[in-house]
Amino acid sequence: xxxxxxxxxxxxxxxxxxxxxxxxxxxxxxxxxxxxxxxxxxxxxxxxxxxxxxxxxxxxxxxxxxxxxxxxxxxxxxxxxxxxxxxxxxxxxxxxxxxxxxxxxxxxxxxxxxxxxxxxxxxxxxxxxxxxxxxxxxxxxxxxxxxxxxxxxxxxxxxxxxxxxxxxxxxxxxxxxxxxxxxxxxxxxxxxxxxxxxxxxxxxxxxxxxxxxxxxxxxxxxxxxxxxxxxxxxxxxxxxxxxxxxxxxxxx
Amino acid sequence: xxxxxxxxxxxxxxxxxxxxxxxxxxxxxxxxxxxxxxxxxxxxxxxxxxxxxxxxxxxxxxxxxxxxxxxxxxxxxxxxxxxxxxxxxxxxxxxxxxxxxxxxxxxxxxxxxxxxxxxxxxxxxxxxxxxxxxxxxxxxxxxxxxxxxxxxxxxxxxxxxxxxxxxxxxxxxxxxxxxxxxxxxxxxxxxxxxxxxxxxxxxxxxxxxxxxxxxxxxxxxxxxxxxxxxxxxxxxxxxxxxxxxxxxxxxxxxxxxxxxxxxxxxxxxxxxxxxxxxxxxxxxxxxxxxxxxxxxxxxxxxxxxxxxxxxxxxxxxxxxxxxxxxxxxx
Numbered sequence: 326x327x328x329x330x331x332x333x334x335x336x337x338x339x340x341x342x343x344x345x346x347x348x349x350x351x352x353x354x355x356x357x358x359x360x361x362x363x364x365x366x367x368x369x370x371x372x373x374x375x376x377x378x379x380x381x382x383x384x385x386x387x388x389x390x391x392x393x394x395x396x397x398x399x400x401x402x403x404x405x406x407x408x409x410x411x412x413x414x415x416x417x418x419x420x421x422x423x424x425x426x427x428x429x430x431x432x433x434x435x436x437x438x439x440x441x442x443x444x445x446x447x448x449x450x451x452x453x454x455x456x457x458x459x460x461x462x463x464x465x466x467x468x469x470x471x472x473x474x475x476x477x478x479x480x481x482x483x484x485x486x487x488x489x490x491x492x493x494x495x496x497x498x499x500x501x502x503x504x505x506x507x508x509x510x511x512x513x514x515x516x517x518x519x520x521x522x523x524x525x526x527x528x529x530x531x532x533x534x535x536x537x538x539x540x541x542x543x544x545x546x547x548x549x550x551x552x553x554x555x556x557x558x559x560x561x562x563x564x565x566x567x568x569x570x571x572x573x574x575x576x577x
Numbered sequence: 578x579x580x581x582x583x584x585x586x587x588x589x590x591x592x593x594x595x596x597x598x599x600x601x602x603x604x605x606x607x608x609x610x611x612x613x614x615x616x617x618x619x620x621x622x623x624x625x626x627x628x629x630x631x632x633x634x635x636x637x638x639x640x641x642x643x644x645x646x647x648x649x650x651x652x653x654x655x656x657x658x659x660x661x662x663x664x665x666x667x668x669x670x671x672x673x674x675x676x677x678x679x680x681x682x683x684x685x686x687x688x689x690x691x692x693x694x695x696x697x698x699x700x701x702x703x704x705x706x707x708x709x710x711x712x713x714x715x716x717x718x719x720x721x722x723x724x725x726x727x728x729x730x731x732x733x734x735x736x737x738x739x740x741x742x743x744x745x746x747x748x749x750x751x752x753x754x755x756x757x758x759x760x761x762x763x764x765x766x767x768x769x770x771x772x773x774x775x776x777x778x779x780x781x782x783x784x785x786x787x788x789x790x791x792x793x794x795x796x797x798x799x800x801x802x803x804x805x806x807x808x809x810x811x812x813x814x815x816x817x818x819x820x821x822x823x824x825x826x827x828x829x830x831x832x833x834x835x836x837x838x839x840x841x842x843x844x845x846x847x848x849x850x851x852x853x854x855x856x857x858x859x860x861x862x863x864x865x866x867x868x869x870x871x872x873x874x875x876x877x878x879x880x881x882x883x884x885x886x887x888x889x890x891x892x893x894x895x896x897x898x899x900x901x902x903x904x905x906x907x
Contacts, residue, residue: 344657348652351651351652351664354644354648354651354664354667355648355667355879355880355883356882356886357887358883358884358887358888358890359887359890359891360675360678361675363671364668364672367667367668367671370664371661371664371665374657375661378658381657394656394657395656399656418886419886419890471897472893472894472897473890475897475900476892476893476894477889477892477896479889479892479893480889480890480893483889564653565653567653568653568713569656572773572774575655575770575771575773576766576769576770577655577656577659577763577767
């Protein structure tokens with residue numbers, strides 16, 4: 326893998342994570358339990374769409390094939406997406422949403438903070454901006470996880486189940502594959518082992534306050550980072566890309 | 578915050594209102610006539626309060642239900658930029674709902690009560706949101722026509738005699754005019770596009786035109802709330818005046834887009850300087866208001882489901898709050 330290929334692959338992954346999670350969050354607009362949360366969810370989803378646009382625009386420039394943000398979002402098939410499996414999982418209830426948010430964002434924030442220091446200045450710049458947003462997201466998600474975990478018996482049981490169900494998708498975040506390794510080498514990218522340790526500490530603290538139990542590291546699913554997805558992604562992509570596919574070449 | 582604490586105000590204000598004297602009413606009307614703003618703690622006639630609660634809560638509900646027809650295209654928006662703009666717009670609507678419920682609460686009715694009335698079907702919301710959004714062009718038509726009509730209605734409300742409502746409307750109108758522009762921009766892009774896109778835009782105009790002009794409400798001669806609302810300066814212009822203004826502004830925009838307004842009787846009247854337009858089919862609006870629009874049941878069912886599905890979350894938040902308040906007190 327060349328240096329250029331590495332950077333492109335890494336930036337695209339970041340874009341895919343942001344877009345797929347943003348799209349999942351958009352799916353639940355108008356279904357949240359309280360108006361304030363409706364507002365928060367739309368706001369946070371908007372951050373993700375904004376981040377996806379920054380990553381894709383940069384990826385398109387790096388690639389040099391005249392593909393802009395929309396070509397990358399709307400004209401690639403599922404197998405070309407490199408997002409984490411966790412993010413494409415179908416939405417459940419409010420507690421599921423908060424659990425996924427906290428598990429992912431506890432990782433993503435550490436990843437972005439490491440990227441602020443990486444050797445590619447443009448990516449570092451995007452990371453600074455995104456980290457600011459995610460820091461706020463994580464505070465919001467963690468507060469809810471604590472309220473649900475330490476709320477009623479029902480909410481405790483539900484959100485414990487959410488954490489348990491999603492746990493198998495967290496391993497993939499920390500397994501450094503060839504892109505992660507090359508990116509660490511060429512660009513002083515994140516050290517995923519160190520991030521994993523910090524993530525464990527941070528997540529344990531949130532779960533502890535929420536009176537929730539941290540699941541053991543048993544079998545972990547993987548595949549998203551190399552384009553091997555769950556069945557769910559195809560439907561998300563089909564819906565998202567409908568207009569661009571049905572009316573090829575049209576401007577919107 | 579869960580606002581049960583506000584529920585008790587209604588009773589005491591009812592007691593006050595029973596004592597309304599001719600002198601009080603006259604003094605109140607004098608303040609209105611002098612363009613003074615009425616504030617939450619000021620004395621006001623019971624009927625003024627009721628009218629405002631009805632209007633403000635209907636307005637808030639319209640914002641909340643109005644998120645659904647547009648939310649319907651969020652996952653399918655054709656570009657990331659359009660997706661972001663539409664999402665920001667839907668988010669603004671949730672925000673408008675919040676300010677408006679807040680303005681309503683200043684009159685002594687809690688948000689929970691207002692929402693309960695929406696969910697039970699007792700309170701109404703704008704019937705325009707009971708029409709379906711079938712294509713992407715509907716996102717353009719809603720912004721251009723529905724928000725355009727809403728702005729016509731709402732700009733005068735920035736001068737409404739009730740201060741908290743007027744101030745909420747100033748914020749809301751700023752955002753609405755951005756929404757209207759983005760809707761028109763979607764239409765313009767479609768009309769510059771392929772034949773299929775242009776047909777999509779025309780179809781959307783065909784479906785949204787009449788419902789949009791009905792948004793101004795019944796004709797003045799049939800409007801049961803108008804005269805009193807005008808005297809109280811809650812309302813500044815009549816339904817028919819606003820409707821005419823909207824048509825006069827919008828028809829040239831349709832011409833600019835190269836779209837045909839679906840009204841064979843539409844013609845510019847040189848003498849009056851206004852467009853004459855065809856007869857409005859009020860029976861359709863009445864059907865939709867009566868609950869028989871294409872999406873009435875769907876919209877309310879979705880809102881009820883969200884409310885019911887969220888009950889355990891609200892309960893958890895309250896339980897958590899109580900537990901920690903007890904701990905803090907101990």
